[in-house]
Amino acid sequence: MEAMQRSYKAQKVIDRMAKKLNRQIAGSLAACVHCGMCTESCHYVLANPGDPTYAPAYKADRVRKIFKRHFDWTGRVIPWWVKADSVYTDEELEELKDIAFGKCTNCRRCSLNCPMGVDFAVVNRMTRGLLVHVGIMPKGVAVVSKDQWEIGNQMGVLKEDYLDTIQWMSEELVDTLGDPGAAIPIDKNGCAVMYTINPREVKYDPRTISDAAKIFYAAEESWTMPSEGWDMTNFGLFSGDDELGGAVARRVFEKAAEIRAKCVVMSECGHGYRSTRCEGQNWAGMDVQFEMESSVVTMLRYLRDGRIKVDRSKNTLPVTYHDSCNNARSCGMFEEPRELLGLVAADFREMYPNRAENYCCTGGGGAMSMSEYTPQRLKSAKVKADQLRATGAKVVVTSCHNCVDGLTDLIRHYKLDMKVTQLVNLVADALVVEKRVAVPVPKAVPVAALAGRTILVIDDEPDVRAFLTAVLEDNGAKVVTAADGDEGLALARKEKPDLVTLDISMPGKDGGKVFEAMRRDPDLRSIRVCVITGRPELRKLIYERPVPPPEGYLDKPVSEETLLTNVRKILEVAGDQKAH
Amino acid sequence: MSAEKKINDKLVKIVKDDITAMDVDAFVFYAAPDLQLGTGYGNAISVRGGPKIQDELRQFGTVETGTAVTTSGGSLKAKFVIHAVGPRFQEADTEGKLETVTQNALKEADAKGVESLAFPPMGSGFYGIPLDVSAKVMLAAIRDHLAGQTKLKEVLICARDTREMKPFQTVLETLS
Numbered sequence: 001m002e003a004m005q006r007s008y009k010a011q012k013v014i015d016r017m018a019k020k021l022n023r024q025i026a027g028s029l030a031a032c033v034h035c036g037m038c039t040e041s042c043h044y045v046l047a048n049p050g051d052p053t054y055a056p057a058y059k060a061d062r063v064r065k066i067f068k069r070h071f072d073w074t075g076r077v078i079p080w081w082v083k084a085d086s087v088y089t090d091e092e093l094e095e096l097k098d099i100a101f102g103k104c105t106n107c108r109r110c111s112l113n114c115p116m117g118v119d120f121a122v123v124n125r126m127t128r129g130l131l132v133h134v135g136i137m138p139k140g141v142a143v144v145s146k147d148q149w150e151i152g153n154q155m156g157v158l159k160e161d162y163l164d165t166i167q168w169m170s171e172e173l174v175d176t177l178g179d180p181g182a183a184i185p186i187d188k189n190g191c192a193v194m195y196t197i198n199p200r201e202v203k204y205d206p207r208t209i210s211d212a213a214k215i216f217y218a219a220e221e222s223w224t225m226p227s228e229g230w231d232m233t234n235f236g237l238f239s240g241d242d243e244l245g246g247a248v249a250r251r252v253f254e255k256a257a258e259i260r261a262k263c264v265v266m267s268e269c270g271h272g273y274r275s276t277r278c279e280g281q282n283w284a285g286m287d288v289q290f291e292m293e294s295s296v297v298t299m300l301r302y303l304r305d306g307r308i309k310v311d312r313s314k315n316t317l318p319v320t321y322h323d324s325c326n327n328a329r330s331c332g333m334f335e336e337p338r339e340l341l342g343l344v345a346a347d348f349r350e351m352y353p354n355r356a357e358n359y360c361c362t363g364g365g366g367a368m369s370m371s372e373y374t375p376q377r378l379k380s381a382k383v384k385a386d387q388l389r390a391t392g393a394k395v396v397v398t399s400c401h402n403c404v405d406g407l408t409d410l411i412r413h414y415k416l417d418m419k420v421t422q423l424v425n426l427v428a429d430a431l432v433v434e435k436r437v438a439v440p441v442p443k444a445v446p447v448a449a450l451a452g453r454t455i456l457v458i459d460d461e462p463d464v465r466a467f468l469t470a471v472l473e474d475n476g477a478k479v480v481t482a483a484d485g486d487e488g489l490a491l492a493r494k495e496k497p498d499l500v501t502l503d504i505s506m507p508g509k510d511g512g513k514v515f516e517a518m519r520r521d522p523d524l525r526s527i528r529v530c531v532i533t534g535r536p537e538l539r540k541l542i543y544e545r546p547v548p549p550p551e552g553y554l555d556k557p558v559s560e561e562t563l564l565t566n567v568r569k570i571l572e573v574a575g576d577q578k579a580h
Numbered sequence: 581m582s583a584e585k586k587i588n589d590k591l592v593k594i595v596k597d598d599i600t601a602m603d604v605d606a607f608v609f610y611a612a613p614d615l616q617l618g619t620g621y622g623n624a625i626s627v628r629g630g631p632k633i634q635d636e637l638r639q640f641g642t643v644e645t646g647t648a649v650t651t652s653g654g655s656l657k658a659k660f661v662i663h664a665v666g667p668r669f670q671e672a673d674t675e676g677k678l679e680t681v682t683q684n685a686l687k688e689a690d691a692k693g694v695e696s697l698a699f700p701p702m703g704s705g706f707y708g709i710p711l712d713v714s715a716k717v718m719l720a721a722i723r724d725h726l727a728g729q730t731k732l733k734e735v736l737i738c739a740r741d742t743r744e745m746k747p748f749q750t751v752l753e754t755l756s
Binding site: 008009012133134135142143145146147149150151152156158159243244246247250251254519520525546547548549 | 598616617618619620621622623624626627628631634668669670671672705706708740741742743
């Protein structure tokens, strides 16, 4: 066997493994007795009972054989007994990629249930890192990694877009509360709190930013948001790239030190919390002189200390709570969100199993970025769907942005009558803001938010066209509609709209082709595009095209509030970027 | 925070900035062989510079590692973008290829009459070249180029953060 030629990349993987093995990983690779306890813990196994290749022990054995062959004495002395074997070809590395990225979300439920203390997730994360090191990774992982390395955040949000969005949220809050003191500070020195967020909030869910700002205002907190180092998510945790993990954590830490913040508060994001608070200092190789906490803990502290008041009768729908794997299983945050939820919602219903034993949302700290694995991910989500259905709740609350997307996706797939929200939204909704004496803000004459805008709606579903048209027209826009791609392109050329809302899955010319045609047409390329689709697995039809990405993306079903927020953001914030 | 050194009366300087927003004659983009701008800095170039840059790249098709080609800067502050295809993900002879692509980017800059040029830490980060290797190879190539006949007056190494700056500052201090 040793006479076999090993590929260049396979040799690099083995060389790299020698550097990445630590006691925790080596122990997990050496200790497995194949008892099968992990099997019943894994949502992939439970959803695929006839397929042993999903079993954590089986998946670990694909890496274990390499470890045994090259790094463990048993593999050198009795290789046939311990099933030691090497890796030789790039095809074998591709198979490893499909296991490491496509058959495990690193949720660590199997780790918790292993009597031998085997932590398969650390083995799997190392495997991902070895593959990324030689450039073998799903395309979505490459896209997100490159954005975070080079732009500084996972979604490639440019600094001007980030600052414009914060300013926009700030102005709305000042207007709503009638107090200039409600403005969102940027880079204010010496504050008690530096608030860091997930770029998803800037791009798709800016309401979570204004809700958090409203809570800080009500608590009379000394706080700021940073102009840089604001992304507390860290794709290094997902991709296994420790260098990326260290670089991202360092950017947050150095910014907090620069503005002398006393505490870095992270918005509700499981993998952001774990990577920044628990792993970041190890990856970055630096100690920090400030506190770090989840906004869940911050909000609970405000309530316990009487700094904010809430009226839980404002949240009457039955709610349940989903434990993010990173927050709960990996960081032990179980009780704080439940206590907070009990204070702001009137009807809480527990999910079973819960806390450390809860099942993964299947979003897996970044798994949503890999569209090629969507079918198997959604199949494994049946376990979670059954759990959600059994609660009878109408709202599932979670303190993680990946979980929001993962749960939203499975709720749509399994047709559950539920919506997903976060604690920051419920706290803000229940907040009782006491009127302060403030310098009056001059009131602008109300103008329809979309007055003077022309919007082209391209969607083959009549109900969707009617809904989008009604909402947009009610807010002052002129709306033209098209039922397919060809008609849409013709109308785009004729009407030159300010914005196109674009469905992906349509008969004839699909949304991907329409989008690329628009971007390649000199007369149409500056028109802003918001993709609105009920099939997120088709995102690659848009995002993998060699043209600049769309300005917005929304999942169906889309609420009136979400639609308006995002359309206004695209037109008012991204608008300046499209002047060329 | 910066560090600088004069070589043959030309300035080499390490700065912390956003390279795609810099007001220089040209900056270097570490490109893939298919010359698709893609994500990361590529997305920033697309958004800030407009679609013209990707359109101009079509004439070159796919190129080999080591190649550098030039487009206009579109709506960017920079007049030109030099798209330099360097080694990626531990490929063989990383240092030799990195040296070649740095030299070719410098030649492209001279061919366009560029006086101020900004480089990123070539190949570091996503493509996995260690920062100390990138610093050693790039600064040696820049030194050798500036020692000869050139129109360049200023070469900047534009780092994203202090982690990237330090290895370049260290190498620059000892560069002779």
